[in-house]
Amino acid sequence: MARYEIYVTYKQGIFDPPGATAERALKNLGYEGVEEVKIGKFIRMSADATEASVAEMCDKLLANPVIEDYRIEIVEGD
Amino acid sequence: MRFGVVIFPGSNCEQDVVHAAHHLGFEAEYVFHRETDLAGFDALVLPGGFSYGDYIRCGAVARFSPVMSEVIRFAEAGGPVMGICNGFQILAEAHMLPGALLRNDTLKFICRDTTLRVEKSTCQWLDTAPGTVLHIPINHNEGNFICDHVTLSRMEDNDQIVLRYCEPDGSRAEGGSAPNGALEDIAGVCNERGNVFGLMPHPERVVDPATGGTDGQAFFTSIVGTLAKVAG
Numbered sequence: 001m002a003r004y005e006i007y008v009t010y011k012q013g014i015f016d017p018p019g020a021t022a023e024r025a026l027k028n029l030g031y032e033g034v035e036e037v038k039i040g041k042f043i044r045m046s047a048d049a050t051e052a053s054v055a056e057m058c059d060k061l062l063a064n065p066v067i068e069d070y071r072i073e074i075v076e077g078d
Numbered sequence: 079m080r081f082g083v084v085i086f087p088g089s090n091c092e093q094d095v096v097h098a099a100h101h102l103g104f105e106a107e108y109v110f111h112r113e114t115d116l117a118g119f120d121a122l123v124l125p126g127g128f129s130y131g132d133y134i135r136c137g138a139v140a141r142f143s144p145v146m147s148e149v150i151r152f153a154e155a156g157g158p159v160m161g162i163c164n165g166f167q168i169l170a171e172a173h174m175l176p177g178a179l180l181r182n183d184t185l186k187f188i189c190r191d192t193t194l195r196v197e198k199s200t201c202q203w204l205d206t207a208p209g210t211v212l213h214i215p216i217n218h219n220e221g222n223f224i225c226d227h228v229t230l231s232r233m234e235d236n237d238q239i240v241l242r243y244c245e246p247d248g249s250r251a252e253g254g255s256a257p258n259g260a261l262e263d264i265a266g267v268c269n270e271r272g273n274v275f276g277l278m279p280h281p282e283r284v285v286d287p288a289t290g291g292t293d294g295q296a297f298f299t300s301i302v303g304t305l306a307k308v309a310g
Contacts, residue, residue, distance in 0.1 A: 014224060017183045017259070061142070064135055064171065066178045067224060 001046055003075040004054050008063045009040035040068075079302050081106040082119035084149065084165075086140045089127035091162065091282065098285035102298050111143040121158040121301050122149060124165025126217065126280060136179060136220045137167035146172060158273045158301050160203050163218055166266075166276030175267055175276045176233060177225035183259025187219040192257060192279060194265050195244040199237045200272035205300040211248045212241075212293040214279040216257065216265075221278040223260040223267070233267060241266035241277055 010016045016038050023037040043062060047054065054072055063070040081099045083092050085108050092108060099106035109116065116122070130139035140146070146168075153159045153174060161169040169175045182188055191213055198208040206212070225233070233239055242263040243256040256263045258278070266277030281294030 013226075015180070015183065015222075015259070017181045017185055017222070020183075021185055061134065061138060064138065064178055066170075066173075067180065 001048055002051075004045045004047065004051075005073045005075055006043040006045065006054070006058060006062060007040060007071045007073075008043065008058070008068050009038060009070075011067055011069050014067050079104045079305070080118060080120050081298075082109045082116060082122045083107070084109045084111065084122060084124050084145055086111045086127070086129035086143055086168075088129045088131055089125050089164070091126035091164075091280065094280070094282045095123050095125045095162070098282040098294065099298060101286045102295060104298065104302065109145060111140070111145050113145050114148055116145075116148045116152050119152075119157075120305055121160070122152060124149070124159070124161040124168055125282075126163030126165060129164055129168065132164075132220075135167075135171065136164060137169075137171040140164075140168045141171040150174065153269075153274050156271070156273055158202055158305070159275070160297065160301070161274075161276040162280055162282065163216075163221075163278055166278055167220065169274060169276045174274050175269055176229045176238070177223055177261075177264075177267065179220045179278070180222040180224050180259075181220050182218070182222050182257075184257075188221070188257050189215070189217045190257070191215045192265070193244050193246050193248075194241045194279060195248050195250075197237075197239050197242055199240040199268060200270075201238075201240040201266075201268040201275050202272045202304040203268070203275040203297055203301045204240060205303060206296045209248060211244060211246070212296075213284065213291055214281055214293055215283055216279045218258070218278055221258040221260065222256075223264040223278075225261065230262065236270050238268050238270065239264055239266075240268050240275060241279070
């Protein structure tokens with residue numbers, strides 16, 4: 001059994017409405033140093049599956065390749 | 079003429095679509111998401127709603143419903159398929175249509191009437207003259223159409239942009255006329271062949287004059303005309 005952590009984010013150039021709103025809100029709160037906020041998804045998965053198979057899961061279901069990129073990390077130990 | 083209206087868990091506009099078809103004198107029947115036999119249907123409609131709770135992404139789970147393999151086969155054989163709202167999102171997730179639907183740029187769920195301009199397209203579902211302005215309501219949280227520039231120019235070259243949000247006079251505002259931030263004010267697109275069509279507005283809600291308009295009738299009657307021509 002392997003443990004995976006998957007980060008799904010919008011591709012470069014795809015407008016991220018929640019990220020843009022968070023960015024504006026932070027600036028309104030006085031955090032003027034904030035330059036770019038991107039909001040994505042974080043998925044934690046335990047699976048009897050290879051990394052290649054997890055990548056296939058991302059391509060099929062967990063991410064939409066038209067608008068999103070993903071990064072898979074393998075979590076070592078407990 | 080017999081429409082099949084596909085129901086996924088969480089669809090909620092299927093009755094409106096069936097009512098619209100019946101109002102115009104056409105047959106329409108529900109198709110459950112577990113069905114694998116689409117024999118006897120002339121055209122399919124994927125209605126609006128929140129299939130599978132819109133989890134992961136709108137339409138992402140519905141796309142793998144058993145019925146969808148048959149919907150894809152039906153479309154590949156030239157059968158007409160229209161996706162309305164969530165149905166559009168499902169067709170985009172299934173890559174039967176180009177692009178994707180992001181969250182509205184306002185971050186608000188929008189439910190209101192819109193004005194739409196008919197574009198010159200190859201869409202079999204709409205034979206209304208280009209430039210005509212239609213009044214049809216929208217009702218969505220993720221209708222912000224997006225695609226890359228290569229896809230956009232290919233769609234323009236192939237006349238795949240079917241509907242654009244516009245001002246009441248048919249013009250497009252400089253800052254965009256789309257209430258949801260959609261790229262190029264795009265409200266509806268079709269595939270290259272013109273038989274698969276997706277749109278965010280709800281034409282089925284303006285078919286019976288009792289619900290406030292008749293501008294949605296053209297979407298149902300056009301495809302009937304197209305099929306009659308094919309049958310020749």
